[in-house]
Amino acid sequence: MSAFKPAEWPRKLRSQEWFGGTGRDQIYHRGWMKNQGLPHDLFDGRPVIGILNTWSELTPCNAHLRDLAERVKHGIYEAGGFPVEVPVFSASESGFRPTAMMFRNLAAMAVEEAMRGQPMDGCVLMVGCDKTTPSLLMAAASTDLPSIVVTGGPMLNGYFRGERVGSGTHLWKFSEAVKAGEMSQADFLEAEASMSRSPGSCNTMGTASTMASMAEALGMALSGNAAIPAVDSRRRVMAQLTGRRIVQMVKDDLKPSDILKKEAFENAIRTNGAIGGSTNAVIHMLAIAGRVGIDLTLDDWDRCGRDVPTIVNLMPSGKYLMEEFFYAGGLPVVIKRLGEAGLLHKDALTVSGETMWDQVKDVINHNEDVILPTDKALTQSGGVVVVRGNLAPKGAVLKPSAATPALLTHRGRAVVFEDIDDYKARIEDEALDIDETCVMVLKNCGPKGYPGMAEVGNMGLPPKVLRKGITDMVRISDARMSGTAYGTVVLHTSPEAAAGGPLAVVQDGDMIELDVPNRRLHLDISDAELAARLAGWSPRTAPPASGYAWLHDAHVEGADTGADLDFLKGCRGAPVGRDSH
Known part of the structure; x- marks a missing residue:
């Protein structure tokens, strides 16, 4: 019975x-x-609880989620619910072409319809790899069914010859070392085995760990969820507790719209600055806010992040990895520090039913070299910076904690690559007219241009510059970059080149000024010259590769508003479905 x-x-x-x-x-x-x-x-x-699982063997960060789902089921049964596991669209950052970002909106649309059209009273969002977290949060915001996030967790630290190896971060570092003649190809291949040595997502503060942190800072995951390593037994405990909690959330009718208020997004933006989070968080958080109907803009990112010190000493900004971050106390310690500094909306509601402050007020920092005191921050102004000017009328973003301070104010000659293929064809040419004072410009890699807005903005430097010992240059594009990457890289330049933004008409030899303290990005030509160039510009034409590619191109918005499909914005709710069987 x-x-x-x-x-x-x-x-x-x-x-x-x-x-x-x-x-x-x-x-x-x-x-x-x-x-x-x-x-x-x-x-x-x-209550019927849908366990929306982005498990896939072609999404390696999420390949262990089947086991974790069983723990979620245990919790749901214990609390009196009826769990049903539902495989959903899984966009792998490491496997999808042309880029996983191309399919974030498709995944969100597919998951929304799975939630809307099937008998679910609440949902557990099982995510991990970069785009799976925002896509499922976007779907949950659109349907407004009680929902809670549980992530797969980061992989264990990598080590190569006694050095910590961060997934992604050292891929870029070692690749540049090979081009500079400082590392052999054989050593690079040997190091490969140390980069991803356990299940889980990136062990750096890349986009996966950043978005896990954003889910927790928004209040959409249980406190402490973000940093537990994938293979740590406490990750399974978290999954089981999440299963228990969603049943009570259904009973209380606690929905995303009750949690995802403007204050929650401001908490998350400040958290992103404190952790040195990925610039990709900007585009995903704008999209999530658009789905729930919150007015969030690039100005909010600049306003909320401007005075936040980066206190998490993790790659790519610092030296440690997610394993040490967890041992130090994880994200609750960071959120507590924000609260103590007056940078937290303490009364923000979370999926636990408690306020954000009640969850973190008693936590302890166990390692002040990993989670730094404010006076020893990696940078005192660590939030994502938004720059504007005639080159980016709708804004562009830069991550100061990963940049070279001396390059944050810079004027240089543009070396222009018309697209990623042009860059690949010319970057290693010894005849390329470029030196370390130049500004590398990459066009046609935005939401429409690539298509999908690939992570190519952190262009590798030319070998002849690397051989001088130079490791950073100013780079500007309408692309994204991996959260594991680093450098003085201006990204998400809007409007994008493929939509006729000013980036489209930059020419070799133009002078460009970057002035981060004054939030300025300027192309040094007259207004009349810029207008004349834009008047002579015409878009590229190419047939779409698929039906979805056509839909994406026709309806994707700019990076400055989240690059969502225009017809998917806003919370539509989840009306009960009846059929005529």
Whole structure:
């Protein structure tokens, strides 16, 4: 006999439109479900929890999520719920071409329809790899079903010949060393084995770890979720506790719209500055806010991040990795530090039912070389910087904690690459007219241009510059860069070149000024010359590679508003579906 009592629930659950009653339609839905050996009392009014799992063997960061889903199920059963695991679209950062970002919106749309059209009362969002976290949060914001995030966690530290190896960060570092003649190709191949030595996502503060931190800072994951290593037993405990919690969230009707307020986004923006988070967080958070109907702009990113010191000493900005961050106390310590500095909306509600401050006020920092005191911060102004000017009328972003301070104010001659293929064809040419004072400019790599806005903005430097011992130059593009990357890199330049933005008409030899303290990015030509060039510009034309590519090109918005599809913005809710079977 079941101990569950449907009368305990304050209202009729959405899933009962499918499973509750003795009519033909309800028997149809229940009957087919029972072919899996499910007992009748699972359909007696307890909440149906969809475990939306981005597991895929072609998404290596998420390849361990099947095991974690079993722990979520344990928690749901313990709390009186009925768990159903649902595989959903999984966009792999390391495998998808032309780029996983091309498919973030497709994943969000597919997951939204899975939530909307099936008998789920609440959802556990099982994510990890870069785009899986924002895409499922976007879907949850659109449907507004009670939802909670559990991430797969970062992989263990890598080591190569006694040196910590950060996934992604050392890929760029070692690759540049090979081009500079400082590392052999054989050593590079040997180092490969140390870069990804356990299940999990990037062990640096790349986009995966950043978005796990954003989910927690938004209040959409249980406190402490972001940093637990994938293979640590406490990651399984977190999954099980998450399963328990979602059942109570359904009972309380605690929805994303109750949590994702403007204050929650401001908390997350400041958290991103404190952790030295990925610039990709900007574009994803703008998209999530657009789905829930919150007015969030690039100006909010600059305003909220301007005075936040970067206190997490992790690659690519610092020296440690996610394993040490967890041992030091993880994100709760950072959030507590923000609260103590007056940089936190303490009363922001979280999925736990508690306020953000109540969750973190008693945590302890166990390693002040990993989570630094404010007076020893990596940079005192670590938030994402937004620069504007005639080269980026709608804004561009830069991550100061990963940049070279001396280059944050710089004027240099433009060396222009029309697209990524042009860059690849010319960058190693010894005849290329370039030196370390130049500004590298890459066009046609934005949401429409690549298409999809690939992570190519951190262009590798030319070998002849690397051989001088130079490791950084100013680089400007409408592309993104990996959260694991570093350098003085101006990204997301809007409007993008493929949409006729000023970036499209930059020419070799033009002088460009970057002035980060004054938030300025300027192309040194007259207004009349710029207008004449733009008047003579015409877009590239190429047939779309697929039906979705056509849809994406026709409807994707600019990076400055989150690069979502225009028709997907706003919370549409999840009306109960009835059919005529």
